[in-house]
Amino acid sequence: MLEPIGILDSTFIHNKNIGHSWGYGNNLVVFPTKFSQSTTLAGVPCSRKNLFMISWERTLYNPFVRKLVNESCGAFIAIQTRLGKEAQVSVSELVQSSHQYRCIINACIEDLNQAADLAETNEATQAIQEMSEIFYKAELVWNLCEIMYLENPLGILPHLLEWVRIHFPNALEETGTVLASPNPEFHESYWKALYGLVFQLRIDSAIKLLRIHSGFQTDAFQSAFELLKKMPVFSVNSPLSAPEFTFRWNHWKEECESRIHAGDFFDSQDLQLLMEILCGKEEAFEKVADFFETWYQRMITQLTFTHPTISASSLGDQADQFLAAFTGFDDLSSLDATLLAVLRRDTRKVIGEMQGVLDNSWFTAHLADLLYHAGALQSFEDINSLQLRETLLRDYAICLFSHQSLWSVGVLYLDHCPTVGSATLEHLLTRLPCQSELKASKLIALAERRKLTSVVTSVCRVMGRNALKNGRLGAAVAWAVRAQDAPLATYAADAVLERYLQDSDFTSTDLLDSLGAGLLASDRLAFLGKYREFHRLYSANDFHSAATLLISLISSRIAPKYFWAVLLMDALPLLETNPPVFTSDQTYELMQSLQELTSSFQDDAEPIPHPNCQLNSDKTMLITLALSRNLAKCFVQQTGYD
Amino acid sequence: MVSVISTVDTGHEDMIHDAQMDYYGCRLATCSSDRSVRIYDVKNGTQTLAADLRGHEGPVWQIAWAHPKFGNILASCSYDRKVIIWKEINGQWIKFYEYANHDSSVNSVCWAPHDYGLILACGSSDGSISILSATAAGGWEAKKINNAHTIGCNAVSWAPAIGPNAAFDSSSGVRSTPVKRFVSGGCDNLVKVWREDKEWVEEAKLEGHSDWVRDAAWAPSIGLSRTVIASCSQDRRVILWTNDGVSSSWNQRVLHTFEDVVWHVSWSVTGNILAVSGGDNKVSLWKETVEGQWVCISDVNRGKGSAPGQQ
Structure with a gap:
C-alpha cells in the first residue's frame, strides 16, 4: 500500500522507493523505482512495470x-x-x-x-x-x-442559536419519534426530547410536549409551564435593549430559583432538572452532557441560559473553555x-x-x-x-x-487578481492543449481581450505546426502570419510552393489571397503572394503587368533561387507574344538570371530539387531561344518607333 | 480525496527511473534500466505506445520534454555517459543529437525556459555540468562547468525566465531580458545556484544538507518576486531555500524530516504544490498556507472529524 495515497499494488510492497512526476494540473504519475545510481542494477524480479496516474481535488x-x-x-x-x-x-x-x-x-x-x-x-x-x-x-x-x-456583534447569540437549530435537527426529530409512539410520556426519550427543544429555545413546542403529560394539571407542571411561558427571549429583532432585557431576565431567573428553593418541583426530578437548566446551572448541564453531540452545540446552549447577551468578542475565550472541557485540544x-x-x-x-x-x-x-x-x-x-x-x-x-x-x-x-492574475493566466493558457481550431480561436479571443500577446503567439505557432504536420498548408501559413513567426511562415510558404510544383495548382488559395499585409511576415511569404498575383494577372490577360511583376520578382531577389527556373519557364509564353510584352531591358534581366542560374547550378550541393526547378539543356535551349527572339522583336519594334 | 485514475503497464523489462508528461499532459515518456525510452499517447485515461527509443547502452536515468514550440523533442541521459536528444519528424522519432562528452554517468537533464531557445543542462557523476544550446545553423554548442560538485552532480533545475517584477512587466507589455540561472545539487552535500554572465559562474552555495543532495527543484514563480528552491537529500530532509528577489541571500527552512532518504522533489506547473517522494514508500503533497506554514495536504487524517447531523 502506497501511503498516504492508498494504491494497492504488489509492486509497492517489494519496493519502498517511489518516484513521481507532475502531469498538467492536479495530476501526478507515481511508480516504484530504484534510485541507486551505482553500477549494480539488478532490478527487483517483478514482471510488470506499472505506473499510476493519481489525481486529487476532483470534487468540483x-x-x-x-x-x-x-x-x-x-x-x-x-x-x-x-x-x-x-x-x-x-x-x-x-x-x-x-x-x-x-x-x-x-x-x-x-x-x-x-x-x-x-x-x-x-x-x-x-x-x-x-x-x-x-x-x-x-x-x-x-x-x-x-x-x-x-x-x-452585539446580538450574536440568537444568530448562533439559529445556526445550531439548523444544523442540529435532532431535537425536532426526537420529538417526532416520541409523539408518534402510542404512549409518548412513557417513551424513553420523552424528557430528552423536551430538554432538546428547550436547549434550542423552541419553547412553544416544549410546552406542547409538556401538555400531553398526564401530570400536566399537577402544581409542579403548572408552575413549570408558567415559568416557561414567561421566559423572556432575546431575539435578533427584539424591541428590548440589552440592559432592559437583562433586567427582565434576572427578574425571571430569580423567580425560577425561588420556586426551586420553595420545593415546587420536589415531586418530579425531571422537572427539577428542567428548571435547573433554565437557570443555567452548571451541574444541570453536566447531567445532560450526553445529549450534546459537539462542544459548540453545548456552548451555545449553555450560554443561552447564562449569558444571553454575550458579545462576539468574548466568544473566543468561552469557546476555549468549552472545547477544553468537552474534548480537549489533543487530536483536534x-x-x-x-x-x-x-x-x-x-x-x-x-x-x-x-x-x-x-x-x-x-x-x-x-x-x-x-x-x-x-x-x-x-x-x-x-x-x-x-x-x-x-x-x-x-x-x-x-x-x-x-x-x-x-x-x-x-x-x-484570475481576472480579479490584479497582481498575479495576468501572469498566471498567461502561464496556464499556453499549456491548454488546443486540439481544434474552435478551441484555439476561443483561447486567442480570451488572450487578446486581456492583451496576453505571448499566448496568442504561442497558440498560433502551435496550431501552425499542427496544420503543417497534417498537410493543411494554407492554414499553416495563416497561423504563422498570426504568430508573426517568420521562420515558420517561410517554412510553410516553401511547403505551399513545393505542393504547387507537384500539383501545378495552388491549394487553399483563398486563404493566401486574404492575408493582405500579413504576407509581409516573411520574404518567402511575400514572394508567394506576389507569385499568386502574377498568376492572376496572367489569367486576366494583363500580360504587361504580369511581365513587369515577374521581372521584379527576379531582380529584387525576393524569389528564392530554387524557384527561378520555374519563373523563367513561366516567362516563356510571355516571350512569345507579338508585339512583345518584355522590354529589351527586361529581356536582358532575364538573360542575366538565366546565366547566373546555369553557372551556379553545378556547384549547388542541395538535395535534388523538384524536376520543375531543374534546368536541363532542353529547357535552357528553349528559354535562350525565346529570349533572343523576344529581343529581336523588341529591336524591330524600337526601330519602328525611331 | 486522492484517487488513482489510471494504471499504465509500461512494458519496460526493468526498473523505471523516470516518467514525464509533456507540456500539455497529452504524452507520457518513461525510461528504464532496460536501456529504452518509451513514449505513450495519453487520451481519456488510456495509453497507447507511440515509440520505443533505443540508443542508450546503459540504464536511462532521466528524461525531459522540450517546449512544444520547438516541435516534439525529448532529451534522455544515461549511465552510458551519453545525453541523447530525440526528435519526432513526420511521425518518426530520430536521434537528433548525441552528446558524449562526460566521463561518467549523466544523472539529470533539464530544458531551460523556452524563452531562451533550445538549451539543455546536464548534470553528471563526473562532477561537471554541461549546457547544450541549439545554434541558428542547426547545430549544437556545448559549454561545460567543470568541478561543479565534487564526486558528482545529481540534479539540475532551471529558474523560471520570468524574473522579479514580472507583474509590472507584463502589465506594461515590456519584458526585460531575464538572467539565465539554474540550481544544481550534488554529492558534496551542496546546492548551488549558477548564473550566466558570459560564462557560467557560481552565484550562491547553499549549505544545509548533511548528506548527498539527491534532487533540487526551482519553483515556478508566477508574478511573484520571491523565488523558492526545494532540495532533498539522503539526510532525509527537504529544505526550502527562499530569496526575496532583491537581496543575494537565501533563507533556509526545513520542510520536514522524513523517515527515509528523500529522492525526489518537484513543483506543480504553477508552483503552488510541492510533491515529495523517497524511500519511505510515500508520496506527499505540500502547500504553504496563508499562515506561512507548509502543510501536507495529502495527509488523509486531516480533514476528518464528522459533521453534526451527518452520522
Missing part, C-alpha cells in the same frame, strides 16, 4: 457539482461588478451574497444526496456521500463565519479547529485550516473574497490582505484549469 469535476461551480461564479462576479460601480459594498449586500453562496451549497448537497440514493454501487454511493459531507461542513463553517464576521479535528478559529475571529487560522485540507479551494476562495470586501481580512499585519485574497482565488482557478472544460470559469477568477 463531478457533474452534480457543476451547478455549484457555475452559480457561485455568478455570485462572485456579481460582487465584483457591484464593486466596480460603487466604492464599497454595504454589509447588508454582503450578507445577501453570503446567503446566496449558502443556498448554492445547500442545493448542491441536495443534488448530491439524491445522486447518492440513485447510485448503482455502494462505492459510488459512498463517494458521493463523502462529497456531500465536505459541502455540509463547508456550509456549517460558512454560516458561522457569516454570523461572526458580518452580523451585528480540522473541523473543530476551524470552528474554534472562527469563534476567536482568527481569520488567518480559519483560512489556513481549510487550506490544509484538500478539496477546499472553492471554499477558501469565495469566503476570503467575501471577508476581504467586509474588511475582515485586514487583521493580518504582515500579509497584504489583497495578496492573500489573490492567492486563494488563484489556487481555485488553478484547480479549475486542471479540468478540460471548467478552465474557462477559472479565467474569470
Whole structure:
C-alpha cells in the first residue's frame, strides 16, 4: 500500500522507493523505482512495470457539482461588478451574497444526496456521500463565519442559536419519534426530547410536549409551564435593549430559583432538572452532557441560559473553555479547529485550516473574497490582505484549469487578481492543449481581450505546426502570419510552393489571397503572394503587368533561387507574344538570371530539387531561344518607333 | 480525496527511473534500466505506445520534454555517459543529437525556459555540468562547468525566465531580458545556484544538507518576486531555500524530516504544490498556507472529524 495515497499494488510492497512526476494540473504519475545510481542494477524480479496516474481535488469535476461551480461564479462576479460601480459594498449586500453562496451549497448537497440514493454501487454511493459531507461542513463553517464576521456583534447569540437549530435537527426529530409512539410520556426519550427543544429555545413546542403529560394539571407542571411561558427571549429583532432585557431576565431567573428553593418541583426530578437548566446551572448541564453531540452545540446552549447577551468578542475565550472541557485540544479535528478559529475571529487560522485540507479551494476562495470586501481580512499585519485574497482565488482557478472544460470559469477568477492574475493566466493558457481550431480561436479571443500577446503567439505557432504536420498548408501559413513567426511562415510558404510544383495548382488559395499585409511576415511569404498575383494577372490577360511583376520578382531577389527556373519557364509564353510584352531591358534581366542560374547550378550541393526547378539543356535551349527572339522583336519594334 | 485514475503497464523489462508528461499532459515518456525510452499517447485515461527509443547502452536515468514550440523533442541521459536528444519528424522519432562528452554517468537533464531557445543542462557523476544550446545553423554548442560538485552532480533545475517584477512587466507589455540561472545539487552535500554572465559562474552555495543532495527543484514563480528552491537529500530532509528577489541571500527552512532518504522533489506547473517522494514508500503533497506554514495536504487524517447531523 502506497501511503498516504492508498494504491494497492504488489509492486509497492517489494519496493519502498517511489518516484513521481507532475502531469498538467492536479495530476501526478507515481511508480516504484530504484534510485541507486551505482553500477549494480539488478532490478527487483517483478514482471510488470506499472505506473499510476493519481489525481486529487476532483470534487468540483463531478457533474452534480457543476451547478455549484457555475452559480457561485455568478455570485462572485456579481460582487465584483457591484464593486466596480460603487466604492464599497454595504454589509447588508454582503450578507445577501453570503446567503446566496449558502443556498448554492445547500442545493448542491441536495443534488448530491439524491445522486447518492440513485447510485448503482455502494462505492459510488459512498463517494458521493463523502462529497456531500465536505459541502455540509463547508456550509456549517460558512454560516458561522457569516454570523461572526458580518452580523451585528452585539446580538450574536440568537444568530448562533439559529445556526445550531439548523444544523442540529435532532431535537425536532426526537420529538417526532416520541409523539408518534402510542404512549409518548412513557417513551424513553420523552424528557430528552423536551430538554432538546428547550436547549434550542423552541419553547412553544416544549410546552406542547409538556401538555400531553398526564401530570400536566399537577402544581409542579403548572408552575413549570408558567415559568416557561414567561421566559423572556432575546431575539435578533427584539424591541428590548440589552440592559432592559437583562433586567427582565434576572427578574425571571430569580423567580425560577425561588420556586426551586420553595420545593415546587420536589415531586418530579425531571422537572427539577428542567428548571435547573433554565437557570443555567452548571451541574444541570453536566447531567445532560450526553445529549450534546459537539462542544459548540453545548456552548451555545449553555450560554443561552447564562449569558444571553454575550458579545462576539468574548466568544473566543468561552469557546476555549468549552472545547477544553468537552474534548480537549489533543487530536483536534480540522473541523473543530476551524470552528474554534472562527469563534476567536482568527481569520488567518480559519483560512489556513481549510487550506490544509484538500478539496477546499472553492471554499477558501469565495469566503476570503467575501471577508476581504467586509474588511475582515485586514487583521493580518504582515500579509497584504489583497495578496492573500489573490492567492486563494488563484489556487481555485488553478484547480479549475486542471479540468478540460471548467478552465474557462477559472479565467474569470484570475481576472480579479490584479497582481498575479495576468501572469498566471498567461502561464496556464499556453499549456491548454488546443486540439481544434474552435478551441484555439476561443483561447486567442480570451488572450487578446486581456492583451496576453505571448499566448496568442504561442497558440498560433502551435496550431501552425499542427496544420503543417497534417498537410493543411494554407492554414499553416495563416497561423504563422498570426504568430508573426517568420521562420515558420517561410517554412510553410516553401511547403505551399513545393505542393504547387507537384500539383501545378495552388491549394487553399483563398486563404493566401486574404492575408493582405500579413504576407509581409516573411520574404518567402511575400514572394508567394506576389507569385499568386502574377498568376492572376496572367489569367486576366494583363500580360504587361504580369511581365513587369515577374521581372521584379527576379531582380529584387525576393524569389528564392530554387524557384527561378520555374519563373523563367513561366516567362516563356510571355516571350512569345507579338508585339512583345518584355522590354529589351527586361529581356536582358532575364538573360542575366538565366546565366547566373546555369553557372551556379553545378556547384549547388542541395538535395535534388523538384524536376520543375531543374534546368536541363532542353529547357535552357528553349528559354535562350525565346529570349533572343523576344529581343529581336523588341529591336524591330524600337526601330519602328525611331 | 486522492484517487488513482489510471494504471499504465509500461512494458519496460526493468526498473523505471523516470516518467514525464509533456507540456500539455497529452504524452507520457518513461525510461528504464532496460536501456529504452518509451513514449505513450495519453487520451481519456488510456495509453497507447507511440515509440520505443533505443540508443542508450546503459540504464536511462532521466528524461525531459522540450517546449512544444520547438516541435516534439525529448532529451534522455544515461549511465552510458551519453545525453541523447530525440526528435519526432513526420511521425518518426530520430536521434537528433548525441552528446558524449562526460566521463561518467549523466544523472539529470533539464530544458531551460523556452524563452531562451533550445538549451539543455546536464548534470553528471563526473562532477561537471554541461549546457547544450541549439545554434541558428542547426547545430549544437556545448559549454561545460567543470568541478561543479565534487564526486558528482545529481540534479539540475532551471529558474523560471520570468524574473522579479514580472507583474509590472507584463502589465506594461515590456519584458526585460531575464538572467539565465539554474540550481544544481550534488554529492558534496551542496546546492548551488549558477548564473550566466558570459560564462557560467557560481552565484550562491547553499549549505544545509548533511548528506548527498539527491534532487533540487526551482519553483515556478508566477508574478511573484520571491523565488523558492526545494532540495532533498539522503539526510532525509527537504529544505526550502527562499530569496526575496532583491537581496543575494537565501533563507533556509526545513520542510520536514522524513523517515527515509528523500529522492525526489518537484513543483506543480504553477508552483503552488510541492510533491515529495523517497524511500519511505510515500508520496506527499505540500502547500504553504496563508499562515506561512507548509502543510501536507495529502495527509488523509486531516480533514476528518464528522459533521453534526451527518452520522
